Amino acid sequence: MIHLPxxxxxxxxxxxxxxxxxxxxxxxxxxxxxPATSGHPVFERVYRIQMNTLExxxxxxxxxxxxxxxxxxxxxxxxxxxxxxxxxxxxIVYVRDPAKRGPAFGLGMLAWGLLLLLAIYGxxxxxxxxxx
Amino acid sequence: MIHLPxxxxxxxxxxxxxxxxxxxxxxxxxxxxxPATSGHPVFERVYRIQMNTLExxxxxxxxxxxxxxxxxxxxxxxxxxxxxxxxxxxxIVYVRDPAKRGPAFGLGMLAWGLLLLLAIYGxxxxxxxxxx
Amino acid sequence: MIHLPxxxxxxxxxxxxxxxxxxxxxxxxxxxxxPATSGHPVFERVYRIQMNTLExxxxxxxxxxxxxxxxxxxxxxxxxxxxxxxxxxxxIVYVRDPAKRGPAFGLGMLAWGLLLLLAIYGxxxxxxxxxx
Numbered sequence: 001m002i003h004l005p006x007x008x009x010x011x012x013x014x015x016x017x018x019x020x021x022x023x024x025x026x027x028x029x030x031x032x033x034x035p036a037t038s039g040h041p042v043f044e045r046v047y048r049i050q051m052n053t054l055e056x057x058x059x060x061x062x063x064x065x066x067x068x069x070x071x072x073x074x075x076x077x078x079x080x081x082x083x084x085x086x087x088x089x090x091x092i093v094y095v096r097d098p099a100k101r102g103p104a105f106g107l108g109m110l111a112w113g114l115l116l117l118l119a120i121y122g123x124x125x126x127x128x129x130x131x132x
Numbered sequence: 133m134i135h136l137p138x139x140x141x142x143x144x145x146x147x148x149x150x151x152x153x154x155x156x157x158x159x160x161x162x163x164x165x166x167p168a169t170s171g172h173p174v175f176e177r178v179y180r181i182q183m184n185t186l187e188x189x190x191x192x193x194x195x196x197x198x199x200x201x202x203x204x205x206x207x208x209x210x211x212x213x214x215x216x217x218x219x220x221x222x223x224i225v226y227v228r229d230p231a232k233r234g235p236a237f238g239l240g241m242l243a244w245g246l247l248l249l250l251a252i253y254g255x256x257x258x259x260x261x262x263x264x
Numbered sequence: 265m266i267h268l269p270x271x272x273x274x275x276x277x278x279x280x281x282x283x284x285x286x287x288x289x290x291x292x293x294x295x296x297x298x299p300a301t302s303g304h305p306v307f308e309r310v311y312r313i314q315m316n317t318l319e320x321x322x323x324x325x326x327x328x329x330x331x332x333x334x335x336x337x338x339x340x341x342x343x344x345x346x347x348x349x350x351x352x353x354x355x356i357v358y359v360r361d362p363a364k365r366g367p368a369f370g371l372g373m374l375a376w377g378l379l380l381l382l383a384i385y386g387x388x389x390x391x392x393x394x395x396x
Contacts, residue, residue: 003390006334009326010387013380016323034362035312048167054319055186059148061326062141062193070138098166116145123142126135180299187318191280194273194325202270230298248277255274258267 004077005068009061011084016057019050019091042095049094053087056108063115070122076115083111136209137200141193143216148189151182151223174227181226185219192244199247202254208247215243268341269332273325275348280321283314283355306359313358317351324376331379334386340379347375 023046026032030040037047060083068076090104155178158164162172169179192215200208218240226233287310290296294304301311324347332340350372358365 003387003394006330006387006390010330010383013323013327013330013383016319017380020319020323034358034365035309037312045167048169050319054322055148055152055182057322058186058189059145059152063145066138066142066145094166101166116149119142119145123135123138126138130135177299180301187280187284187314190318190321191277191284195277198270198274198277226298233298248281251274251277255267255270258270262267 001074001077003073005064005073005080008064008077008080008084012057012061012080015084015087015091016053019046019053022046022091022095023050045095045098048098049091052094053091056087056112060112060115063112063119066119066122067115070126071118072122076118079111079115079118083108083115086111133206133209135205137196137205137212140196140209140212140216144189144193144212147216147219147223148185151178151185154178154223154227155182177227177230180230181223184226185223188219188240188244192247195244195247195251198251198254202258203250204254208250211243211247211250215240215247218243265338265341267337269328269337269344272328272341272344272348276321276325276344279348279351279355280317283310283317286310286355286359287314309359309362312362313355316358317355320351320372320376324379327376327379327383330383330386334390335382336386340382343375343379343382347372347379350375 023043026040026043026046027034030043032039032043038044060080064076064080064083067079086104086108090101090108093104094101155175158172158175158178159166162175164171164175170176192212196208196212196215199211218236222233222236222240225236287307290304290307290310291298294307296303296307302308324344328340328344328347331343350368354365354368354372357368
């Protein structure tokens with residue numbers, strides 16, 4: 001379980017690729033010419049999913065790495081898997097109906113919040129064990 | 133001081149969360165239905181703050197890590213704290229009046245620029261000390 | 265060659281800065297007042313380049329680091345240099361004519377895809393060598 005965070009990092013990058021792919025696919029399907037990011041409701045939806053995935057990933061990965069390195073790698077990995085599940089669920093639900101994205105978004109934030117607590121614990125312990 | 137970069141990383145993630153939270157709050161307050169990202173000037177302002185924070189964070193964190201690991205962790209940490217202060221100030225000023233965001237943005241870029249110099253020094257030294 | 269990934273990370277951050285700088289420059293040149301992100305075709309083009317560079321960087325850096333650490337640092341570094349070349353080419357072509365961005369985008373994705381294979385190999389080997 002000690003290497004779960006590396007696996008989660010890999011799967012997160014693949015999730016980002018999936019979001020990028022969906023946007024590219026919708027761009028060509030609905031003929032939205034670059035640099036436009038609007039013009040068809042389905043394109044706008046997948047573009048917003050991609051941006052939200054990007055925002056959340058930039059919060060998630062550094063938290064995962066701090067939690068894994070200074071907290072506990074196994075727990076960090078398990079919470080990371082929950083986050084990945086929630087974010088995949090979010091993408092699927094949002095494409096169908098943006099109004100129903102709440103629970104998936106909430107589960108993702110909860111997993112991230114617990115990871116953050118583990119990272120805070122890890123960083124505090126780091127200062128405690130190795131005083132300046 | 134050697135562990136300041138880890139603390140700065142943690143606080144950066146919390147800053148990103150604050151930006152995400154402000155956008156989510158404005159989205160519900162002004163009833164901007166997803167996937168729209170426009171419709172009320174205050175929402176557009178906090179959304180732009182979130183995106184700018186995201187852009188800057190993706191430039192900042194790798195620079196901080198290179199500067200801390202291959203340059204000097206204490207100096208990297210101190211410059212990181214200056215960056216965090218500037219970016220928090222930026223958020224506060226921008227919400228009130230976007231036209232006044234200049235000095236805070238400038239201080240953030242200055243701190244990042246100095247971190248970049250420390251990272252460049254660190255990477256050059258790395259190639260110097262361990263030739264191919 | 266073993267330290268190429270650190271150099272590539274540094275250059276990636278500088279590429280992001282170039283994209284940010286172009287957007288800031290176009291914002292002042294065409295007088296697009298924040299928080300607007302539209303109003304002149306050239307501004308919209310460089311803003312979209314910046315966002316695409318950001319999206320791709322968030323996919324690229326973690327893949328590079330996994331590939332370098334658990335796969336092979338020299339190969340990861342070389343693929344990283346190809347990615348950097350493709351993304352710089354993408355920026356130059358896109359500013360001139362967004363319709364011609366295809367080949368540069370494709371080369372960037374190809375380099376990233378090969379890095380991902382190296383990262384997958386590295387993570388699988390990690391689990392293989394150090395069973396739970």
